[in-house]
Amino acid sequence: MKRHFYITDNLDDLEQVEQELESSGVDTPQIHILSEHDAEVKNHHLHEVEAVLKKDVVHSMEIGAVTGVIAAIVVLVVAYMAGWTESAAGWIPFIFLAVVLLGFCTWEGGLFGIQEPHYQFKRFQEALREGKHVLFVDVDTKQENTLCQVVSRHPQLQIAGIGEATPELVVEAQKKWRSFMKAMP
Known part of the structure; x- marks a missing residue:
């Protein structure tokens, strides 16, 4: 899928x-x-971006988690290479430290991310400050032609680029959730 x-x-x-x-x-x-x-x-009944997704929390947490995994591996390797795991305590304190480092780095990544706009939306900050709105549509290759046809009928839309789309699995889950919620009495 591509995001337009x-x-x-x-x-x-x-x-x-x-x-x-x-x-x-x-x-x-x-x-x-x-x-x-x-x-x-909301008054125009448009599908808005959730407030938490406007920030770079998820992306920054992923970066933090990768950093945490690297830090955890370093701790375990150093503990093994230094022979510290041969003591009476064994591996337990080092595994605990590795888990704490992973959690801390992931948490810190989220804290950094909540202060920043989403990495895909940074380029639109000036337009948003000017009062403009950004439409983005995630389409698969079969829907690209449909999107082009609809957009061509609306000359006020300015093309602003292509980006990484929400994974198709997530979009399908959202569709199923909406169907489920509509079916609820």
Whole structure:
């Protein structure tokens, strides 16, 4: 899947675009509006980006976790190479330290990430400050033509690039969840 970004300052047009995409087979979990005017986006019944996903928490936690795994491996290797595991305590304190380091680095990564905009959205900060809105749509190769057709009917949309999409497995899970919630009495 690919993520296509578009910028506009017209929420009415975005509402029409979202309706056209959905009626053409692009599901709601694939369509998002990034804006600093969340109330207006909600009033137009558009699929907004969740507040936590506007920040780089998940990406930074992944980086922190990788750092933590490396630190944990270093601790275990040093403990083994230095012969410290031969003592009465054995491996237990070093495994505990490795787990603590992994958790701490992951947590710290999340703390750093909550202070930063999402790594894919950093390039749009100036446009967002100017009051514009970013539409991004995650499409597979079969839906690319549909997206191009819909976008071509809306000249106010400015192409803003392509990025990494939400994994298809996650999008499918979101679709199933929405279906499940609609079926609930």
